[in-house]
Amino acid sequence: MNTYVAEVLNDVRKRYPWEKEFIQAVTEVFESIEPLVDRDPRYQKEKILERIVEPERTIFFKVPWKDDRGDYHVNRGYRVEFNSALGPYKGGLRFHSTVTLSALKFLGFEQMFKNSLTGLPMGAGKGGSDFDLKGKTPGEVMTFCQSFMTELSRHIGADTDVPAGDIGVGGREIGYLFGQFKRIRNSFEGVLTGKGLKWGGSLVRPEATGFGCVYFAQEMLRTRGASVEGKTCAVSGFGNVAWGVAKKLEELGGKVVTISGPDGMVHDPSGIRGDKIEFMLEMRASGHDRVKDFADEFGVSFHAGKRPWQIPCQVAFPCAIQNEMDAEDVKRLVSNGCTCIAEGANMPLTLEAVEAARTAGILYSPGKASNAGGVACSGLEMSQNSMRLRWTREEVDQRLHQIMVDIHQNCRAASEEFGRPDDYVLGANISGFRNVAEAMIEQGLV
Numbered sequence: 001m002n003t004y005v006a007e008v009l010n011d012v013r014k015r016y017p018w019e020k021e022f023i024q025a026v027t028e029v030f031e032s033i034e035p036l037v038d039r040d041p042r043y044q045k046e047k048i049l050e051r052i053v054e055p056e057r058t059i060f061f062k063v064p065w066k067d068d069r070g071d072y073h074v075n076r077g078y079r080v081e082f083n084s085a086l087g088p089y090k091g092g093l094r095f096h097s098t099v100t101l102s103a104l105k106f107l108g109f110e111q112m113f114k115n116s117l118t119g120l121p122m123g124a125g126k127g128g129s130d131f132d133l134k135g136k137t138p139g140e141v142m143t144f145c146q147s148f149m150t151e152l153s154r155h156i157g158a159d160t161d162v163p164a165g166d167i168g169v170g171g172r173e174i175g176y177l178f179g180q181f182k183r184i185r186n187s188f189e190g191v192l193t194g195k196g197l198k199w200g201g202s203l204v205r206p207e208a209t210g211f212g213c214v215y216f217a218q219e220m221l222r223t224r225g226a227s228v229e230g231k232t233c234a235v236s237g238f239g240n241v242a243w244g245v246a247k248k249l250e251e252l253g254g255k256v257v258t259i260s261g262p263d264g265m266v267h268d269p270s271g272i273r274g275d276k277i278e279f280m281l282e283m284r285a286s287g288h289d290r291v292k293d294f295a296d297e298f299g300v301s302f303h304a305g306k307r308p309w310q311i312p313c314q315v316a317f318p319c320a321i322q323n324e325m326d327a328e329d330v331k332r333l334v335s336n337g338c339t340c341i342a343e344g345a346n347m348p349l350t351l352e353a354v355e356a357a358r359t360a361g362i363l364y365s366p367g368k369a370s371n372a373g374g375v376a377c378s379g380l381e382m383s384q385n386s387m388r389l390r391w392t393r394e395e396v397d398q399r400l401h402q403i404m405v406d407i408h409q410n411c412r413a414a415s416e417e418f419g420r421p422d423d424y425v426l427g428a429n430i431s432g433f434r435n436v437a438e439a440m441i442e443q444g445l446v
């Protein structure tokens with residue numbers, strides 16, 4: 001490894017040994033950008049790597065709230081404002097029991113390259129809380145969101161930092177957060193994306209991550225003269241992203257045969273389509289957090305504690321959470337005939353799984369490229385808010401589609417430039433990194 005890249009990576013490992021996910025994300029990016037750093041001495045001279053791995057600001061606060069019985073609780077809240085070289089900090093909020101500073105740093109770091117890939121003027125951030133929505137009443141969720149925003153509102157704004165949803169934060173939570181921001185700051189502004197359609201939200205934003213992921217998979221398959229039409233697809237998760245992927249696959253003639261949750265996996269060989277897709281939304285909204293309900297409702301098989309990757313498929317869409325697919329899973333998928341893995345979630349493959357996919361020579365896209373449709377549509381929502389107008393569904397979808405085609409094209413161009421055609425990890429990391437690094441150089445001491 002290039003000695004400068006190795007030194008900075010080593011420093012990160014030594015400085016933050018407990019931040020496993022952050023180290024994993026930095027390792028993947030640094031290994032990819034090595035040939036670029038080798039070629040361009042400015043990055044070392046200007047200490048771009050040392051500067052790019054540190055968030056510009058990390059906000060850590062307590063979130064006190066009261067349940068319906070009047071008992072007190074406290075959770076931890078965070079916002080990692082990672083990098084503003086390309087625009088206001090931009091990225092989602094995650095409410096999930098696994099949220100730690102390490103998880104949010106990895107997500108903010110990935111967001112930096114993802115947002116850069118969209119070509120829209122957005123910097124990077126990520127935030128959230130270790131609040132667990134399971135079993136909470138709607139009133140408790142509202143109280144929690146209000147308390148969370150009471151502190152967060154000091155740090156965000158339409159031109160400063162624009163959060164959105166992520167795991168556990170959907171339309172309902174964005175509504176409560178927006179309402180509280182407005183009360184505190186007395187300002188109706190595009191401070192959050194994923195808003196309701198009647199109050200500044202964009203058409204297609206709910207579907208955008210999933211739609212974008214399928215558009216990206218289509219582009220990858222096209223390079224091998226194939227498409228999703230007629231393909232059997234395995235999807236994990238049952239949330240916002242999995243839902244959007246299932247909808248677009250149905251439209252394009254792909255067959256989704258699995259979804260999954262923390263309780264296990266559903267296998268539906270006849271295909272998840274129509275009402276079954278909409279049932280995913282009901283399951284998510286119920287707060288029970290289990291996919292067994294789907295199996296009970298439609299009389300299909302449920303496999304407790306299992307993941308979808310044992311089911312034969314041609315295309316796989318991991319859409320649940322980080323590190324949900326390991327090297328064994330990839331090998332099993334490939335031996336069962338899978339030729340393409342498109343990440344809907346952020347970092348769902350372990351480093352070893354990524355290596356297994358590359359070694360097998362299948363099409364594999366990292367989330368920062370294939371799930372960029374969500375934040376891209378958030379960028380389009382910001383544009384509409386700034387102009388105080390609203391585009392039609394067709395207009396937003398057409399822009400989203402074009403952005404995904406362009407990201408694919410840019411990834412391929414970068415991978416070819418460095419002699420590794422088909423390597424979307426290298427292509428996405430180099431292409432995403434280059435814009436941020438150049439902007440940092442041009443802006444001086446940032």
Ligand code: NDP
Nearest residue numbers: 166167168209237239240241261262289320345346371374
């Ligand atoms: P949701 O909260 O809507 O859904 C996530 C789903 O995955 C939940 O049902 C969750 O259940 C489930 N899940 C969590 N862990 C597991 C597991 N080990 N096995 C199976 N299912 C699991 O979140 P999103 O759909 O928005 O997010 C999914 C992924 O996509 C995340 O990695 C997110 O960062 C990424 N993403 C989201 C974007 C967006 O716009 N929403 C944009 C780009 C990426 P539970 O909560 O109980 O764990």
Ligand code: 2IT
Nearest residue numbers: 091092164166374375378
């Ligand atoms: O991971 C992601 O890109 C998101 N959760 C969406 C972020 C956004 O600002 O729309």
